[in-house]
Amino acid sequence: MYCILTQNPLDWNNAQLGNALEKKGKEVLIFRITDLVASNADKPYIRNLTYGFDSFEKVFVRGIPGGSLEQIIFRMDMLHRLENLGVECINSASAIEKCTDKYYASSLLEDAGLRVPKTVCCETYEDAFAAFLKMRDVVVKPLFGSQGMGIVRINDEDSAYRIFRSLELHRYVFYIQEYLEHNNEDIRILVCRDEIISSMKRKSDSWKTNVSRGARVEKVTPDEEMREMALKASKTLGCHYCGVDILESSGEKFVLEVNAIPAWQGLQSVTDSDIASRIVELLG
Numbered sequence: 001m002y003c004i005l006t007q008n009p010l011d012w013n014n015a016q017l018g019n020a021l022e023k024k025g026k027e028v029l030i031f032r033i034t035d036l037v038a039s040n041a042d043k044p045y046i047r048n049l050t051y052g053f054d055s056f057e058k059v060f061v062r063g064i065p066g067g068s069l070e071q072i073i074f075r076m077d078m079l080h081r082l083e084n085l086g087v088e089c090i091n092s093a094s095a096i097e098k099c100t101d102k103y104y105a106s107s108l109l110e111d112a113g114l115r116v117p118k119t120v121c122c123e124t125y126e127d128a129f130a131a132f133l134k135m136r137d138v139v140v141k142p143l144f145g146s147q148g149m150g151i152v153r154i155n156d157e158d159s160a161y162r163i164f165r166s167l168e169l170h171r172y173v174f175y176i177q178e179y180l181e182h183n184n185e186d187i188r189i190l191v192c193r194d195e196i197i198s199s200m201k202r203k204s205d206s207w208k209t210n211v212s213r214g215a216r217v218e219k220v221t222p223d224e225e226m227r228e229m230a231l232k233a234s235k236t237l238g239c240h241y242c243g244v245d246i247l248e249s250s251g252e253k254f255v256l257e258v259n260a261i262p263a264w265q266g267l268q269s270v271t272d273s274d275i276a277s278r279i280v281e282l283l284g
Helices: 010-023 068-086 094-101 102-111 123-133 157-169 224-235 277-282
Strands: 002-006 027-034 058-061 086-091 119-123 138-142 152-154 176-179 187-194 195-203 216-219 241-249 254-261
Touching: 002 010, 010 027, 010 277, 027 277, 068 086, 068 094, 068 119, 094 102, 094 195, 102 119, 102 195, 102 224, 123 138, 123 157, 123 176, 138 157, 152 157, 152 195, 187 224, 195 224, 195 277, 224 254, 241 277
Parallel strands: 002 027, 002 058, 058 086
Antiparallel strands: 119 176, 138 152, 138 176, 187 195, 187 241, 195 216, 241 254
16 A cells, blocks of 8 residues: 655646556555644554554655644654654655755755855845845745745845845845856756656746746757756755756756656656656656
């Protein structure tokens, strides 16, 4: 029996993964991660069930919703607890934590020798504004976030002043990256068990290239440098599978982000084989 823990049980990716597992003869149950209950006397369990996680061969973590700091830490604590008790989570709690924290991820990637955009992360308005004055054209992102929401580009001092003061007021951490000209496109590469199973180019009418924000996709074959970068990024962050976003600017390639809970609906539209079945084949 397999378990899928998610934010939205009706998500398309969950259905694809569940169907692929069932084709392999596996029974699959899908639950919200918020339905987990912790117990120091036993393994965490799912409310209203008569059996625990001993019944599951593997647990696919397919979504961790936002919430208060306590809620998010507690959800990750339960995944760590499951792993400590011998339950395999895909991806692991450690990999999800690394990928979700943009600064931690970018620092690990850079330390591994991968090229990432010039980045400044700080807590004060003064440091943030000083970083803007050095780079002059920057992208400001939530430290935790996805799908392009809450990301803004700043290239004038008045906007920098207003946005940074607003972020300071709400006690946000400033995560600032130099804007890289990229022809409004980048590459998403899906890596699984040290194999590249699909890739696509995302092309947009604006500088944001998220499919969820309307970017168009087309099939692409990444060159050898991109392939090596994607595989190394996945290994560096300890992912069973992940989506690696790579951007090319002025003849150089940069790893932008590694997603430990990747969606693949856009990828599937330009891929001949069944991506979910391939994931199950490599991870199941």
